[in-house]
Amino acid sequence: MSKTLCSKLAEILKGEAEQKKDVCMVTRERKDLKATILGHPTHSDLVIALEFSFEPTPNKNKTLNLAELVFLQEELNPFLKAIKKSDEIKVSAIHNHWLFEKPRLIYMHLESIQNPIDFAKEVAEALKKAGLK
Numbered sequence: 001m002s003k004t005l006c007s008k009l010a011e012i013l014k015g016e017a018e019q020k021k022d023v024c025m026v027t028r029e030r031k032d033l034k035a036t037i038l039g040h041p042t043h044s045d046l047v048i049a050l051e052f053s054f055e056p057t058p059n060k061n062k063t064l065n066l067a068e069l070v071f072l073q074e075e076l077n078p079f080l081k082a083i084k085k086s087d088e089i090k091v092s093a094i095h096n097h098w099l100f101e102k103p104r105l106i107y108m109h110l111e112s113i114q115n116p117i118d119f120a121k122e123v124a125e126a127l128k129k130a131g132l133k
Contacts, residue, residue: 001056001063005116012120013052024116026052030070030132037101047098047105052123054116065089065119067110071130076106079130086122088114 003017006024010017015028028050035047045051048070055064071079076094083089093109112119 001054001116006054009052009054009116009120012117012124013050014124015050015052022056024054026054028052033070033072033103033105035101035103035105037098039100047101050127052120054119057113059113061115062113063116063119065110065112065114065116067108067123069108069110069127071106071108073104073106075130075132076108079108079126079132082126082129083110083123086112086126088112089119089122 001022001024003019006017006019009024010026013026013028015026018025027045029045030048030050033048035042037047050067050069052067057064080091083091089110089112091108092111095107096105097107098105110123
């Protein structure tokens with residue numbers, strides 16, 4: 001994947017791009033989350049980041065698109081309702097990661113094989129519907 005395309009995906013998703021071999025990684029920190037685990041404040045990407053990867057497939061116009069997203073409980077259903085309108089994006093998991101975290105955080109995994117720009121735009125629009133600007 002080209003660095004130009006990776007940068008474009010990061011721009012759409014409002015994140016930071018990183019190229020690892022032929023995989024584009026995009027990370028978007030949730031600066032609005034003031035999370036604690038076991039009473040300790042945390043800024044770890046493991047807790048407060050939206051993470052995306054885009055990997056080439058044999059079809060040059062499509063990539064394997066993966067995402068792990070973090071939501072507050074009240075953001076989850078609006079996002080889920082919006083992303084379910086996609087014909088291509090599959091929700092592969094909804095779960096918690098941590099015990100004793102505040103606020104309560106819920107994580108969602110997405111996957112698709114489609115045009116990466118289309119994936120990024122669909123996810124970005126669903127994030128807006130959930131209140132993540």
